[in-house]
């Protein structure tokens with residue numbers, strides 16, 4: 001046992017539970033998590049089109065092939081001029097320049113600016129040869145011949161003159177080639193998380209695809225003959241399948257591409273057929289239900305046929321029965337079989353499946369953040385099992401408030417909770433005001 005800076009005691013060892021069957025092996029949460037994580041590695045990098053790579057981590061250092069901007073260009077609509085021609089220009093005594101041409105963004109052929117001349121130029125257009133600065137149209141009469149300040153450029157006219165009413169300094173309103181990114185420099189480092197601005201930068205340097213760690217493809221299915229998809233009527237004894245929605249959404253939130261297969265009845269043939277069908281598109285399979293000791297828990301039998309699966313009892317509440325392994329031996333698809341009770345399934349996902357998905361993604365942060373908080377109410381917990389109670393974290397008070405009871409069917413309270421209160425194996429009672437460990441379930 002250790003004591004933290006809040007004077008709270010933490011148990012690192014689990015005592016045997018009074019209800020444990022003698023001679024039977026039980027695993028702690030930490031042992032199970034370590035075994036599950038030891039079985040997965042980051043997925044090998046793949047090349048993806050930019051928009052498919054959103055949310056992925058780069059698997060390469062990305063160099064710029066060329067300068068950005070690729071050429072000197074104007075940051076204003078106005079006139080490209082030689083600075084000597086604007087010296088001493090004022091409102092009263094403007095410089096009068098001959099307008100010899102026009103360049104718009106995208107122009108390939110550029111008119112040269114000679115002494116006493118100006119070229120109309122638009123934002124983003126290449127600066128023509130001879131020009132040393134751009135004067136914004138607001139500093140001119142816009143070619144109207146009135147000497148009045150212009151708010152917009154008039155259409156070009158033959159023999160047009162422009163009155164420039166301010167001096168332009170060398171380089172004014174010119175965005176220099178390479179001022180953003182120099183050719184050959186590294187613009188993004190491997191491991192960078194790709195979001196809108198990083199994808200935009202890749203496009204800006206001309207990349208159409210990029211090498212990333214892919215999102216794991218996670219197939220989610222729930223088992224149970226009582227399950228009916230929401231939207232369809234339920235008969236006597238039937239319930240709507242909620243686990244496949246919780247788990248698919250949770251897998252997406254963790255960064256996976258998740259496929260909800262939905263409910264499969266407790267029928268070995270059907271389950272085998274669904275699994276065979278899904279194996280090809282899955283990096284990971286997550287199931288719920290059928291892992292306990294019930295008469296219709298065919299899931300275990302079916303998985304055991306594939307070999308490489310292990311069913312365990314954990315010193316944990318909820319989430320006691322767990323299955324994991326690879327379907328079809330050491331090189332098969334990893335599978336986590338979670339208990340069917342909805343709260344058990346979700347908490348098992350957060351504690352075991354989320355770290356697996358994050359590991360496959362190559363993420364640095366595979367676990368949910370943990371904090372210490374003062375528990376606002378007294379709690380009871382079974383001996384020998386690490387309990388995960390639902391709570392609401394009151395960040396401003398450094399406190400946590402329990403929500404609902406400990407039973408693993410309470411989905412109403414689960415949906416109001418935003419954290420889990422962790423009660424160690426040896427602790428059977430927590431007094432109000434005690435500091436407890438809290439797992440935050442927010443992003």
Ligand SMILES: Nc1nc2c(c(=O)[nH]1)N[C@H]1C(S)=C(S)[C@@H](COP(=O)(O)OP(=O)(O)OC[C@H]3O[C@@H](n4cnc5c(N)ncnc54)[C@H](O)[C@@H]3O)O[C@H]1N2
Pocket residue numbers: 222223224226227239240241242243244288289290291292293294297318319320321338339340341342344408
């Ligand atoms: N004699 C014993 N009975 C049970 C034990 C035990 O040790 N001895 N363990 C209990 C614990 S703890 C759990 S957790 C459950 C796990 O059971 P299964 O994984 O076999 O799950 P099911 O029996 O299929 O379902 C349990 C419960 O959850 C409901 N459920 C299942 N799937 C869904 C779904 N997709 N959406 C909504 N609800 C679902 C199901 O109807 C049951 O009510 O076993 C205990 N029993």
Ligand code: MOO
Pocket residue numbers: 316317318319320321339341344408
């Ligand atoms: O351990 Mo079970 O997972 O309580 O509901």
